[in-house]
Amino acid sequence: MSECEFKYTPNEYKTDLKPVWCPGCGDFAVLNSVYRALSDMKLDPHDTVVVSGIGCSSRLPGYVETYGFNSLHGRALPIATGVKLAAPRLNVIAVGGDGDGIAIGGNHFLHAARRNADLTYIMMDNEIYGLTKGQAAPTTPLGDKTKSTTYGNPEAAVDPCALAISFGATWVGRGFSGDVKGTTELIKRAVEHRGFAFLNIISPCVTWRGDDLTKVLRGKVATLPHDYDPSSRENALRLTNEGPDVITTGLLFAIQHPTLVDEMAEIKTKAAVRAKTRAEMLAAFA
Ligand SMILES: Cc1ncc(C[n+]2csc(CCOP(=O)(O)OP(=O)(O)O)c2C)c(N)n1
Numbered sequence: 646m647s648e649c650e651f652k653y654t655p656n657e658y659k660t661d662l663k664p665v666w667c668p669g670c671g672d673f674a675v676l677n678s679v680y681r682a683l684s685d686m687k688l689d690p691h692d693t694v695v696v697s698g699i700g701c702s703s704r705l706p707g708y709v710e711t712y713g714f715n716s717l718h719g720r721a722l723p724i725a726t727g728v729k730l731a732a733p734r735l736n737v738i739a740v741g742g743d744g745d746g747i748a749i750g751g752n753h754f755l756h757a758a759r760r761n762a763d764l765t766y767i768m769m770d771n772e773i774y775g776l777t778k779g780q781a782a783p784t785t786p787l788g789d790k791t792k793s794t795t796y797g798n799p800e801a802a803v804d805p806c807a808l809a810i811s812f813g814a815t816w817v818g819r820g821f822s823g824d825v826k827g828t829t830e831l832i833k834r835a836v837e838h839r840g841f842a843f844l845n846i847i848s849p850c851v852t853w854r855g856d857d858l859t860k861v862l863r864g865k866v867a868t869l870p871h872d873y874d875p876s877s878r879e880n881a882l883r884l885t886n887e888g889p890d891v892i893t894t895g896l897l898f899a900i901q902h903p904t905l906v907d908e909m910a911e912i913k914t915k916a917a918v919r920a921k922t923r924a925e926m927l928a929a930f931a
């Protein structure tokens with residue numbers, strides 16, 4: 646489709662690939678939210694890049710009619726950071742699973758957040774390794790039986806939003822795949838944010854976590870009070886690790902802080918003023 650024919654409808658952001666997720670997987674709803682958010686914001690496909698790692702959820706870039714990269718397990722964030730630094734005008738959205746982002750990719754999560762890299766990072770959190778058939782992830786609740794924890798998970802789960810806030814993310818939200826309208830709004834706000842925006846979307850794996858999970862989770866979803874102040878780190882942290890019976894959704898935390906692109910631009914300006922010729926640089930080692 647030529648650029649002038651593009652009408653920015655959600656359908657136009659669909660590729661010819663049909664998602665191969667299991668029927669009932671929460672990732673379908675997350676994908677729908679992505680289509681709607683891109684459409685509402687009228688983001689040009691040629692100005693937008695969706696980058697993922699490996700996992701069921703990491704298939705998402707293949708279904709979105711923008712630039713995309715289904716990369717290596719756990720490596721969505723360094724690649725997305727590189728894309729943003731090389732071409733700051735692009736809207737860069739990293740996506741993937743909780744295993745991808747917190748297990749193998751945990752180190753990148755820490756550094757992308759503390760650098761305030763100008764990215765949107767959507768984690769589709771199903772509390773399990775879906776693609777590799779149901780092993781426990783860092784988000785699997787303590788005591789849960791999985792393919793790799795036959796006698797119950799001996800490790801306490803981590804809360805991705807608590808991690809993101811502690812790492813230095815400047816925007817942190819939580820959504821539920823069963824609420825497409827709510828997650829669409831959160832994706833839009835995350836993309837609008839200047840800096841590292843982390844959105845954890847609870848997205849049930851019906852195959853390895855039970856097919857009644859979506860219903861159970863829906864009963865736990867709570868929304869933020871109307872007078873909630875997201876500029877307070879303490880407020881936000883209070884809403885993490887809430888226990889097994891409540892999942893508070895919405896924008897938990899948002900502050901403004903210079904971004905990685907801002908910092909690099911400043912460094913480039915300073916370096917240009919004091920730029921030395923190649924001969925001068927080589928002379929320093931003579
Ligand atoms: C370096 C490397 N280690 C391990 C794997 C195997 N592997 C592929 S996906 C995955 C975990 C998937 O879980 P998650 O990231 O939570 O995504 P989901 O499938 O649940 O959406 C693992 C361990 C791999 N592909 N590459």
Ligand code: SF4
Nearest residue numbers: 667670701775850851
């Ligand atoms: S295995 Fe789980 S996460 Fe993967 S597609 Fe199926 S339901 Fe979704």
